[in-house]
Amino acid sequence: MTVITLILILVVLPAVIGFCLYSEYLADGLGSTAMSFWRDNLHGLFKAQLEPGDYLIYRKPKASPRPGPRARNVQAAENGDDYYYEVDKFWTVSDVLDDGRLVAVTRTGKRLYLAPADERLRKAGWLDRMRYRQRFPSA
Secondary structure, eight states: OHHHHHHIIIIIHHHHHHHHHHGGGSGGGTTTTTTHHHHHHHHHHHSOOOOTTOEEEEEEEEEESSOOTTOEEEEEOTTSSOEEEEEEEEEEEEEEOTTSOEEEEOTTOOEEEEOTTOTTEEEOOHHHHHHTTTTSOOO
16 A cells, blocks of 8 residues: 555656646647646746745857857857857846846846746756855845
């Protein structure tokens, strides 16, 4: 009985949650309308609420003839003159506006206004905060 309970908790439950969250990516939109209620509520449950003082990592797209050492997802341009890549930027939330937008502060002191639903924006986890602690601006 204990083995069955462990299998349900560790295998079946995460599979059902994953199906509800990402069913719109399946072929023919399997479950895209029936699961939309569950998907929307689960996204809200797992999406981190950002508050002032939280650390952010933003994956910024760039292009240049020579990518730097921190470049990720490097791809050559069609004509071969440039490279397209992404660089992680480390920011701190300074304020959350009434309309939901975030005010982030960079290391140089710039203030940026961001939509919290931006797919390139994520909250830094504890491992990121430890690994990149020198790159985040002080709050």
